[in-house]
Amino acid sequence: MTETSIEQVAAAAAAAARPFARTTPRERGGALVAVADALDAAGPELIAIAMRETGLAQARLTGELRRTSWQLRLFADTVVDGGYLDVRIDEADPDYVIGPRPDVRRMREPLGPVLNFAASNFPFAFSVAGGDTAAALAAGCPVVVKAHSGHPELSRRTAEVVADALRGAGMPDGVFQLIAGQENGVALLRDERIRAGAFTGSTGVGRMLADIAASRTVPIPFYGELGSVNPVYATYADDELLQAFVASVSGSAGQLCTKPGFLFVPEGADLSAVTESAASVDEHRLLNPGIGRTFAQRRADVLEADGVTVLSAGETRTGDDGQTYATPTVVTVDVDALVAAGDALLEESFGPLSVIVRYADLSTLPALHAGLFPGNLTSTVHARAGELEDGSLSALVDALVETSGRVLFGGWPTGVSVTPAMQHGGPYPATTTDATSVGTAAIGRFLRGVAYQNAPQALLPAPLRDDNPWGVPQQRSAAGLSTTWGSFAG
The missing domain is CATH 3.40.605.10 (Aldehyde Dehydrogenase; Chain A, domain 1)
Structure with a gap:
């Protein structure tokens, strides 16, 4: 052009x-x-x-x-x-x-x-x-x-x-x-x-x-x-949860802005279901050669990071068409290794890759989250009913609200319903402007807001006119109401 x-x-x-x-x-x-x-x-x-x-x-x-x-x-x-x-x-x-x-x-x-x-x-x-x-x-x-x-x-x-x-x-x-x-x-x-x-x-x-x-x-x-890495925090890690996690990570080859990039689980959790589930996922073409090259390099960086244990190595290959085809890569680290690795692990991996983090103490997660994940589209909590109701997770939820556009309780962030109440945004670096x-x-x-002062009816936009020809909602402040301000406190 x-x-x-x-x-x-x-x-x-x-x-x-x-x-x-x-x-x-x-x-x-x-x-x-x-x-x-x-x-x-x-x-x-x-x-x-x-x-x-x-x-x-x-x-x-x-x-x-x-x-x-x-x-x-x-x-x-x-x-x-x-x-x-x-x-x-x-x-x-x-x-x-x-x-x-x-x-x-x-x-x-x-x-x-x-x-x-x-x-x-x-x-x-x-x-x-x-x-x-x-x-x-x-x-x-x-x-x-x-x-x-x-x-x-x-x-x-x-x-x-x-x-x-x-x-x-x-x-x-x-x-x-x-x-x-x-x-x-x-x-x-x-x-x-x-x-x-x-x-x-x-x-x-x-x-x-x-x-x-x-x-x-x-x-x-x-x-x-x-970018967004959409951390998920779980107080348990049964097979059903881990299988659903792999499905969320691998859907559309992980090329979703809401893909869970991190799953925090209790230390000692049996993660064998991750390996089994990932092995059953067929390879998927990535969107274009540029994304394929970036993902292949990002995957290599994650696999080479200190403290990483591989649950599913996955693989990438370049086809005759020049496109990259991939299967899921999932690794696990403990909290200390994650913090020490810094951007080598914390940077977003756009594609079918995620990191499972093993934590020893639930009470440390709010501060950890605030330090590692300053802005995300989503954060998720998986907990049993009693844990959601006894207040033990309130500090974690407060930390998630401060740094996330959408906080989920159960379920997975991949899948953004188009509804009047949906929030798909978040603090920087998830978005440049939190909308x-x-x-x-x-x-x-x-x-943008525009106010008309003492304007004649003929020059007002239709929604502001007294006859309201468009029939839109009008919030009216009638004369005389100011003397009642603060009366709710009486």
Whole structure:
């Protein structure tokens, strides 16, 4: 793509911003449903392309595409409901206790054009039509997607489906566009017409892009989902738990941002079920040659670390197609060896590899967690019912809450349900900005608050007007209420 065409992309997105922001909830919601319907209709074609380009299984991709289309439908309902606008109306009050209050009306407005860097490991759910795109469109922001080089044909075809559906739903030209190439992505991130960025990928690239966004003459918000090792803490280690652990580590060849990278178990636990379960897992192709090379090196580093005992060596091989194929690698260390190894073990291993850590004293885990894992998408606790209820784990849970976006009790973090309450984010280095990229709260990343003071009804946005033509929730503060402040304490 030439510099001129990047200029055209930015200009088209900027021109679409105000017309798209002015669309009614039903118009915008209808457009999101139209995209969902179009993706479902094109499903067989898209899944076939995705299988060829990524090596992911048909069942996995079928479920992911379904998640992607239904996510759009969830956002459509959220837009029509209007609660995400957070409309607040303070009526004029000459007797306001702090001094006369003007009429003030506040709502959240779209930021403007958003640049979304697509992910490699979720070719549907975090790619061209994935969560960041859906959230930005729902917020009323034009979207430019920078396609991932790991699935270029799928990116182009998905973009065609999305663009055609939006056009058919009457959305403005320029509301959705696709670009390719790292240089083009960086150039557009620096363009003053881009008002926010979103990214899912490696820590190194994500941090580089976040720094570019922050160093602009006018900095912009950048929502980068980076690395996460998602520690799991267990007070027991029976065969059922260990088998489920291996399944979580090896699913999609461990190429999930929520893969459990560490499992802490009591010292002396019988771990033979790990070896048996890992031996039954068939090899799986990694997403692309670059990821394959990185994983092979990372695996070698872990296997060579001091204090490591191998439970399942696994293996990697390079096929005639240049792709890497892998089986699960699982090792075990004690706490002292883990701490001494530092980044040699603590760094994320993107692929089917995990570390089991043997601990002697449950009471040491909160401080250990705080020191080793400052920011993660998830942390998990596996304990028996009595242990969950007697308060013995409260210090550990507090430590997990401080450093994690989602805390699980039982189950495994691989599997992020798209729900209104979901939090898929976490403190740095899990993300550059601690927000969520999954669930309806994700829309809030692409909105900003605007207040209108003493504005005539004719100039107010529809959600702020007294007649409320969109029927959205309005939080009203009536005149005279200020004299009752603090009455709850009486």
